[in-house]
Amino acid sequence: MGVIEKLISLVFGGGRNAVKETAEVFRENAEAGAQRAMDVQVAAMKGFSAEFRQAGRGRFDRFMDGMNRLPRPAMALGCLGLFVSAMANPVWFAERMAGIALVPEPLWWLLGVVVSFYFGARHQAKGQEFQRAIATSIASVPQVVENIQDVRALKSEEGNAETANPADALHDNPALRDWQRARAG
Structure with missing residues (x-):
């Protein structure tokens, strides 16, 4: 159990994988990367759900949120309406x-x-x-x-x-x- 065993223990460590750890310095561990990406997604979804949670928000807040969403579609539909009116009644x-x-x-x-x-x-x-x-x-x-x-x-x-x-x-x-x-x- 001499030199070869000590050399293998040095490279692979006592229960560790030195080659794997060294490779992860240069290339991301795909499994760990996927886990981190999932954690980010879960945190973002929790943030979105907290933002749009209606509990604790009054009728006025919900009404104003609805009013803030109206102008862009109203302007787009208004422009389309102008085209229709130009054709229907020049x-x-x-x-x-x-x-x-x-x-x-x-x-x-x-x-x-x-x-x-x-x-x-x-x-x-x-x-x-x-x-x-x-x-x-x-x-x-x-x-x-x-x-x-x-x-x-x-x-x-x-x-x-x-x-x-x-x-x-x-x-x-x-x-x-x-x-x-x-x-x-």
Whole structure:
């Protein structure tokens, strides 16, 4: 039991595995790593459950939590609703968008500040670009008013076209008159 036994005891130790311990210095023990990951997951789940536990929270707290979850979905659904309204009733949509083009600059700034602070985003002001865009939109006020009048005129023409005599439309269309002559003749 001499030298070889002492050498093996030195490498593998008395009931220990020196090779395993040395290898774990360079490479993680997979089983121990999995156990640590599970402990982290369990701790996170306990933290989440404590955060959302309703015991001890009043109706007001629960109501405010619900209100804080509404703005993002409401804004997303509102944008989709604008697309639908543009397709369903273009005249109504054009009138509303023309009105939005006339909103003054300070109100846009106020809206930007409220929205950015509400969502916790950093508000970056691009003053010169924004003022240029506002100046352009203010300069286009007469054009917007004219567009609204044109849209309303189209709407009234649609109403008149539905009540007008269909025979009158035949006299306004030269191709249709030629076709009728060729058919009759």
